[in-house]
Amino acid sequence: MAEKTIAGATVNVNAEGYFENPAQWTKDMAIEMAKDYNITLTDKHFALLDFLRQKHLGGEQLSIRKVGTSGIVDVKEFYQLFPGGPLKISSKLAGIPKPMSCV
Amino acid sequence: MANKLRKALGKAEWNITIVDKEDTHYYQPGFLFIPFGNYTKKDVVKPIDKYLPSGITLIKKDIQKIDPVSNIVTLADATSLTYDILIIASGTQIKPDETLGLKDVLWQKDIFDFYTLEGALALHKCFESWKGGKLVMAITEIPFKCPIAPIEFVCLADAFFTKKGIRNNVEITLVTPLPGAFTKPIATQMLSGVLSSKNINIIPDFYIEHIDNENKKLVSYDEKEVPFDVLTIVPVNKGADFIGASGLGDELNFIPVNKQTLQHEQYKNIFAIGDAAALPSSKAGSVAHFEADVLFENILSAIKTETLEAKFDGHSNCYIETGFGKATLIDFNYETEPLPGNFPIPGIGPFKLLKTTWINHLGKLFFRWLYWNILLKARPLPVSNHMSMAGKKTDRL
Numbered sequence: 008m009a010e011k012t013i014a015g016a017t018v019n020v021n022a023e024g025y026f027e028n029p030a031q032w033t034k035d036m037a038i039e040m041a042k043d044y045n046i047t048l049t050d051k052h053f054a055l056l057d058f059l060r061q062k063h064l065g066g067e068q069l070s071i072r073k074v075g076t077s078g079i080v081d082v083k084e085f086y087q088l089f090p091g092g093p094l095k096i097s098s099k100l101a102g103i104p105k106p107m108s109c110v
Numbered sequence: 111m112a113n114k115l116r117k118a119l120g121k122a123e124w125n126i127t128i129v130d131k132e133d134t135h136y137y138q139p140g141f142l143f144i145p146f147g148n149y150t151k152k153d154v155v156k157p158i159d160k161y162l163p164s165g166i167t168l169i170k171k172d173i174q175k176i177d178p179v180s181n182i183v184t185l186a187d188a189t190s191l192t193y194d195i196l197i198i199a200s201g202t203q204i205k206p207d208e209t210l211g212l213k214d215v216l217w218q219k220d221i222f223d224f225y226t227l228e229g230a231l232a233l234h235k236c237f238e239s240w241k242g243g244k245l246v247m248a249i250t251e252i253p254f255k256c257p258i259a260p261i262e263f264v265c266l267a268d269a270f271f272t273k274k275g276i277r278n279n280v281e282i283t284l285v286t287p288l289p290g291a292f293t294k295p296i297a298t299q300m301l302s303g304v305l306s307s308k309n310i311n312i313i314p315d316f317y318i319e320h321i322d323n324e325n326k327k328l329v330s331y332d333e334k335e336v337p338f339d340v341l342t343i344v345p346v347n348k349g350a351d352f353i354g355a356s357g358l359g360d361e362l363n364f365i366p367v368n369k370q371t372l373q374h375e376q377y378k379n380i381f382a383i384g385d386a387a388a389l390p391s392s393k394a395g396s397v398a399h400f401e402a403d404v405l406f407e408n409i410l411s412a413i414k415t416e417t418l419e420a421k422f423d424g425h426s427n428c429y430i431e432t433g434f435g436k437a438t439l440i441d442f443n444y445e446t447e448p449l450p451g452n453f454p455i456p457g458i459g460p461f462k463l464l465k466t467t468w469i470n471h472l473g474k475l476f477f478r479w480l481y482w483n484i485l486l487k488a489r490p491l492p493v494s495n496h497m498s499m500a501g502k503k504t505d506r507l
Contacts (some may be wrong), residue, residue, distance in 0.1 A: 070361075071317060082331050
């Protein structure tokens with residue numbers, strides 16, 4: 008476990024930069040981390056981050072398909088909001104663990 | 111499960127009924143070998159009745175719906191059954207309709223699956239006369255049944271076209287929504303090496319949005335494209351339709367159950383086993399086999415209204431064909447990723463984990479006999495349902 012300072016606060020992250028403890032997350036941290044991906048977070052981004060956090064805290068496994076049925080975005084919009092790897096990037100910005108791909 | 115439970119439960123107290131829409135039991139791992147002519151239809155098909163013990167009622171009908179509150183199963187013909195305990199083992203099915211352009215003009219002409227007998231036979235026919243071009247093996251969605259099958263498929267295709275003398279004319283590419291060949295780091299590294307040594311390309315992080323039939327291209331959600339001449343595809347996998355209709359499933363109709371006890375979280379007399387369950391484990395035959403030992407114990411505990419003590423650890427064990435008479439082997443669970451070493455006897459083997467050997471290949475071929483003669487009849491195997499760390503090398507961690 009490593010420590011990292013994001014938006015002025017120290018948080019615990021793993022080797023890939025995913026939060027170890029989602030309770031340490033704040034919106035300001037998401038805004039700062041998003042800069043690494045050249046993403047400016049909008050209300051829609053935050054609605055998705057909330058959705059991901061709620062599902063994670065509820066013990067559900069996340070998938071791109073599940074986000075596509077969230078009612079917030081469809082899959083294509085999800086890719087447009089987080090280009091490159093939407094679920095991986097959004098999970099990191101939402102302060103939750105890296106999504107586990109089914110094995 | 112039926113074979114195990116019939117022996118353990120008194121016939122006067124317990125009726126056991128199996129509802130199955132199929133007349134036939136398929137040896138599904140054998141479908142992979144059909145496109146390359148190693149197996150034919152007769153190797154993978156047997157009547158289902160042959161494998162059931164006496165004292166069991168078999169109803170060959172589809173299911174319409176389950177009412178988990180009233181404990182009623184409604185069959186396709188609107189007749190119904192009541193239950194005290196329900197085990198759902200309805201597996202996973204392919205749903206080509208879920209991907210735009212998949213079940214279109216090229217379906218079973220230049221686009222095939224090998225998860226159905228029909229698909230595997232059609233692909234065999236195609237390969238017999240194919241002169242070469244771009245062969246793409248693509249995965250549409252996760253989870254899917256037998257996550258190593260696409261890797262085996264491209265390896266077997268490499269060997270098949272090499273033996274045919276046209277490998278130089280065949281470009282083989284594996285397209286996957288995963289970040290690499292497999293999901294676990296050490297196995298991915300090993301398998302990526304195998305694929306690259308065979309001149310097989312991998313395109314990771316590719317999530318298919320639609321298939322362009324006119325221009326013969328895969329198109330991703332982020333508008334990347336992969337052209338193909340022949341496409342072999344793993345369509346979206348979903349659980350049985352009746353699970354969705356009964357409100358018992360997740361967004362893919364797989365049933366969320368406790369990952370250790372296999373019991374439904376809300377309806378305590380419902381259990382799920384195998385591919386039907388939404389678990390963070392592989393959808394693979396070995397997983398269902400190891401789960402069966404745990405579920406058997408837990409069903410007996412549930413009947414006695416005791417605490418469910420048996421815990422499934424996510425154990426999975428898969429032989430991976432790598433072509434030219436060799437195979438590799440992986441053994442892992444929820445917590446431990448596939449590691450190198452020997453299996454099942456530490457230091458000896460005879461099987462080697464994460465190495466390609468001919469003896470692993472023999473293990474894979476022998477498995478078909480084992481399946482029909484030992485596993486389906488619930489005879490014991492000398493392999494624990496819990497994964498063992500003995501024989502595994504952890505110094506690479």
